Structures are given as C-alpha cells and as structure tokens.
Amino acid sequence: MPNYDLHCHSTASDGLLAPAELVQRAVGNGVDTLALTDHDEISGLAEARARAVELGLRFIDGVEVSVSWGGITIHIVGLNIDPGNAQLQQGLHAIRQGRTERAKKMAQDLARAGIPGSLEGAYAYVDNPNLIGRTHFARFLVEKRYVSDVKSAFQHYLVSGKPGYVPHQWATLKDGLAYIKAGGGVAVVAHPGRYKLTRTEMRKFLGEFKDGGGGGIEVISSSHSAEQFLEYAILANEFGLLASRGSDFHGPGESRVDLGRLPDLAAALKPVWHDW
Template sequence: MSSILNADLHCHSVVSDGTLTPEELAARAAANGVELWALTDHDEIGGQRRAAAAARAQGIKYLTGTEISVTFANETVHIVGLGFDPDDAAIGEGLYDTRGGRGRRAQEMAEGLARVGIHGAYDGALKFVGNPELISRTHFARFLVEQGHCRDTNEVFRKFLTEGKPGYVPHRWATLKDAVRWITGAKGLAVIAHPGRYKFTANEEYALFLEFKEHGGRAIEVVTGSHSPAEYVEYADKAMEFGFAASRGSDFHSPDESHCDLGKLPPLPGQLTPVWELLEDRIQ
C-alpha cells in the first residue's frame, strides 16, 4: 500500500463524542473515497464490531482503533491505537478504568458552571451523550450552544471549558506507558495523535517523543485535521528524525463541528513510511 492511499485513521462516533453512528461514518467514508478506515473513539472500543461490519458492507478496508487520553508533563495527550485485538482483556480493562474518571469530572464541571449561573449542565450534557461513561467537555459545549450561552462549541471552550475558566476541571488520565503497553500488548500499534496541538516547549515535545519510543510507540500523526500545511512538513521531519512511521486522520467528529471531513486530507509526504505498511496483517 502506498503513501497516497486515502486512509482515514482517526474519527469518532456516538460511542464517544461524535454525532454519527459507526454505520453512518462508514457510509460517509466510502462516499468520500476512503480506502482504509479506523474508528478511534475516546477510551472506548465498544463500537469496533459495528464499525468493522459497516466497513465490510461499504467495501472499504478496516483497522481497529481507539484514542486513549494520557497525562504527560501536566498536559492531556492522545495516543491512538490501531490494529489491536479488540477482545484483549488488558486493553478492555485499562480503558474501562480510564472512562471511570470522566463521570466524576463531569459532575465537578457542572458544579463550576452552576456557580456562574448556568444550571442543569450535567443533565443537559447527558442529552448529547451516546455513552454515559464517556461524557466529556464536548457534550457540555453542545448543551451550552443549545441554551444560547454561546454561538458555537469553539466559543464555549474559550469562555467556559479551558484552564482558568468556570467549567474547567483537570483530570489525570492513564500514563503514557500504560496506553502504549495496552495497545502493543493487544498486538496493535501506538500513534501520537495530532502532536501539533499540544502546548509543549521544544524540550517537552522531545521528551514525549523519546519516552513514547522507549515504551514501544511506533508512529505519529503527520497529516491530520488540526495540523496546518506547515505542521505537515514539521512533523514529517520529526517522524524522520525519530524513525517513526506516519499516520493520517481527519479527527472527524461531526459534519457541523469538524475542521476536516472524512477522507479529505492531502496525502502523506512520500518519503515517510505509512503506518498502514506496518499493519498490513491487521487490516480487515
């Protein structure tokens, strides 16, 4: 498989914080010319069987996926797992424990919003949740837009849900070592998602890449919905420097909210090793 393959290996369904079902995502991916797809719901693999079946029905190839939240240098970093065995006990148990922290955090977020006059936010956010174990800031943002507090979800995040704002509650996720171990232990491959999004110094980013590699991480997202064209080049260079394979994924959540539609990114730069070349025996 070449680097120009239309692969989209990062997106979300109603099983986490997306607005489409796995079946709707598969249909959208197929309509947009995606040839290899992965559903990567946050800290959850409950949609994998549906996604794989839907991909088969649409005639597109499939890799299992998830996106695991980890804490590194006091920042939340996302690690995508691809091509793992979804029946592996350790990854299932690890993700279950990680999801457990979201409910407690959500209650605290609602309390913070109530203190500034926004009441009923927890129950309101639940209306937008497909999986109550995965209630997140995105669901609160959709509720605040519905109630007219902000024009769109981006405004909600800026005013209410980022550090120092009334609805922000930090949460300590899994460790980087945990996430990579769960993925590789289930015969999958670990990828750092959208590295350009993190507010790291150059030294912190170097430490992230180095520690990730030491734990067995193999790839980074180079072409992704939240990267600029300049960041495609920057992280292509970083992939070469650290010997990482490169991944490509839109990070699609919703037709109304996402930076990029499924399958609409430019191809990976040709000098890189595409992550799917390392996963050919895991493609369904």
C-alpha cells in the first residue's frame, strides 16, 4: 500500500521543521503522499509544495482547523483545500486572532503561578508571529527546566485544570466545516482518541460532523492505540466516513511517531484518498 501521511506540522504553526525540511524528511522516510496541515495556517503550503515538486513527492494542501464543540476543543483537518479561497483565508485569520489573545492570558496565569516571562519565552519558539500555541509555551517550560519534556509541560501546566490552561472559544463546528467546504476540501476529524468524550458523546459529535458536511476520520493516528485503531475503524464504517492516516508529526525528538511510520489502514475501510 502507498505510504500516505496526511497530518503534520511545520514552523508555519508549531512544528520544528521548515516546510521544505519537512518534505525532505518525508521523502527520506518513504512517504509517497504528504499533506501539510498546520494549525489554522496555510502560509507554509507554497514552500512545501515547491520542494515536493523538486523531489517528486505527491503533495496535498491541507490545514488543521480549531473548533469548539461541547465545551472542548476539537481539531478538524481539511485536505485537498484551495489555499487561495477567500472564505477559507478569512476564517483562518479570525481563528488566529483568538490565539494571540489566549496566549496573553496564558502568560498572565503562568506568572501568577510563579513562572515569569513565558509570553516572551514562548514567542522565542515562534516562526510565524501570527500563530502562537500551547506547544510554544511547552518548549519554553522545558527550556527553563520547569519540566523535563513537552508532554510533561502539557500534563502539569497546559491542560484543563492546570495553571497555564486558558479555555477558548474557537470557530463553531458549523463554521469550521464551512471554511473547509468553501476551500473545496474534505473535512476529517483529527486524532479522535484524544478527546475526552464518552462513547455517546462521540457518536453525537460524529453525527453532527457528518450532517454538517464532514467526510472523514483519522483512524490511524500517532495518538491511537491498537485498540483505538479498531474502535475508529468501526465508527468510520458506522457513520459512512472515509478513513485517514496521519502521524501528527511536529518534529524529531518531540513526536511519538515519525513521518510515514504508521500502520496501514485496514482493507475494509474506504480511504480518504480513494477518489484523488
């Protein structure tokens, strides 16, 4: 089976590698088709595509859109989008503005917890000043030795109930799906196993997602266990969703799984790339 990796990040959002470097690494890892899906940002796509053409890698324009549903943040990957679509661009711009304000509040809360200078420290890890996120704060916390690694930074400071967590209202599910649809893309639920939803809540969400025009779900993800591969394969078939595969790679030494180093999709699933 061809090696598809349809979820990864570059320095245009919170990844460690520039878009061209990411493409180079994907080729070295034997990836046949790569989608760059930066958080709420498409500025890295042109560089990545240019390098992919040079290296003979099939490249898919993508994005990962932040939405709020049921009081939690859910990420929706848009695949095969048109980066030049005005409605998509405007929607992503609005989401990015919310990120800047959230970062200021996070820094204030961390200062109250005895951690000064976190906003400036986080921005030191930001290549794109229009997009700052929790991962940048996590890297600052590692640098200053408040924690040993990025995962610990999230666990101790950056998730709900911890000192640096700031709840935020992202785009609605309806709007997020509309942005992707306007850009001609396929909407895919990213790493569903990461969301703290009961089985009933997950089915409710997937029903709304499908009814709103959603088309796929990440069955194979670095966030999933072998049991979850099966769980989301069953849900994909139950809801008539296309199955996707993505590493969610952010950078060497930081991500659980490297580009393209994932199990294959089960043959019984219809892949999101079926009609590409």
